[in-house]
Amino acid sequence: MAEKGGKGSSVPSKAVKSSLKSATSNGGKTSAKGKDDGSGKPKKGRKVQFDSEGLGDGIFGFSSGGKADSLLNKLNLGKGGKGDKTGKAAKSSAPKEPLPLELRVEQELPKHAKCLMDCEATEILQGIQEQMVILSEDPTIKIPVSFDRGLQYAKNGIHYADPASVRRALEPLTQYGVTEGEICVIGNVCPETPDEVFALVPSLKAKKSKLAEPLKDVLAELVKLKKAT
């Protein structure tokens, strides 16, 4: 990581790889440039591995290549590659600038699946938990092992008591092209400023000029809902 002076040295896909291996042969600058085609590196079979400094080989082997060529393309889209679905202009990123990994939930969601905010999920799971007492008396009824963990996570993360109001407050953002997944992340994160939103949901940066003002109003509304809890 010596080639990267500033913090936030991660660059998606290749730089993830390069930062995890403490030295890359010439990976630094080329990976930071972010043009996969220009680097001459093959896209296939790329693995992200922690194999330096005694951590042991392949404790975590993440393949970011193979059938995930599209994954790579998605990651590279953040660097402004071609075929950018968000329509962002191509960026030539400065070598030291971190290129954010973008949320693309809708592209990865299966059919008939809908994103839920943590507060919405809490409401549903708590309702089920209340019936759990009755259900658990019947030994034939099995509860998924992940239920308790999921409920605990949802409860710990929520900042709002009324999910419906939160959903209504965030609804105006959809007319600016904010996706369901992005709305859920905003609802989960409970941001205080528009800067926080753009930092945590970089896919919205493309619409920053349009979104900045409406976002201020929406966040002000969310703050009221938060205080009401």
Added chain:
Amino acid sequence: MFLKVQLPWNVIISAENLDARGLMLQRSILIRLLDDFACKKATKDLGYFLAVMTLESIGEGKVRQHSGDVLFPVVFSGITFKLFRGEILDGVVHKVLKHGVFLRCGPVENVYLSNLKMADYKYVPGENPVFLNDKLSKIGKDVTVRFMVIGTKWLEVEREFQALVSLDGDFLGPVS
């Protein structure tokens, strides 16, 4: 992120559980569905199965030739939990190693945050090792950390996910 999913499912009721009374049959179908759902644990597409919400419809039963069981195609809605790349989540540290920490996030046990992805944090060994930065912000056991997911991996045999996360970016790190 939590997902509400609508799923088709095939529920197989063995002959001895078939009952002429409609309600008991529905009960058998529901119990069987809950059982199958709980056993499944997780899938690659939908994530961890948390709970069945509603049974939307029960289709016509088809008798299976050789066993005498009846197969009912049903549609139900349920809640699942899945990690997406680029998502911002909070996790709790449960193991601190020299080169990174493992966090737990919902049903996901193996969320790994490498030291290379927590800029400015240095490993401080000891009985309770932690990662510490210049501003004395601590990442140690039982600390809640906000991170961004940079990669996920589905393990077919264990039927679970692993995730690789990062603190590179503003507004990420330990939360109070």
